[in-house]
Amino acid sequence: MFLDIAKKLITKHDDLYFLVVGDGDLFEEVKTKISARKLGDKIIMTGMIQDMSTIYSLTDIVLLTSKNEGTPVALIEAMSQSKLVFSTNVGGVSDFIKQGINGFYFEQSDVDGFVSEISNWVTNPHNYDNIREEARTTAVNTFSSTRLVSDIENLYSRCLKK
Numbered sequence: 001m002f003l004d005i006a007k008k009l010i011t012k013h014d015d016l017y018f019l020v021v022g023d024g025d026l027f028e029e030v031k032t033k034i035s036a037r038k039l040g041d042k043i044i045m046t047g048m049i050q051d052m053s054t055i056y057s058l059t060d061i062v063l064l065t066s067k068n069e070g071t072p073v074a075l076i077e078a079m080s081q082s083k084l085v086f087s088t089n090v091g092g093v094s095d096f097i098k099q100g101i102n103g104f105y106f107e108q109s110d111v112d113g114f115v116s117e118i119s120n121w122v123t124n125p126h127n128y129d130n131i132r133e134e135a136r137t138t139a140v141n142t143f144s145s146t147r148l149v150s151d152i153e154n155l156y157s158r159c160l161k162k
Helices: 002-012 027-036 053-058 073-080 111-123 125-143 145-161
Strands: 018-021 043-047 061-064 084-088 104-106
Touching: 002 027, 002 111, 018 053, 027 043, 061 073, 061 111, 073 084, 073 125, 084 111, 084 125, 104 111, 111 125, 125 145
Parallel strands: 018 043, 061 084, 084 104
Antiparallel strands: none
């Protein structure tokens, strides 16, 4: 799905580049498909990277096209860095991404939905500034260590009172 999205976007916007971060069972297969589709000059596969801060400094948006996820930490990390996120609606994605408010999600086969929304962003990036800021606010308020520690302290306090 990612390669279909990338191919359509590159056809519409020839100044786009993509990073595929990570590895796994499909790494070589994806690499071969990128080559076969002649996308090697537009899609760079990085392999596994431990420190994502450099990657986030190089990117504007983050795509997750998984067929199955729990709560994708990669999206939360990206949101905390004020990145626009575009994801398939899998696992817990719709629990923290509010459609069009702090990010976007699409059904698993909706390549054209991804392409349309990302194309809108390419054409009018400043129209998405509020979404980027709301993404950061959501990530920090919902998933920060400060909030998690506070929740645990409150839980323990309630248990002690019983």
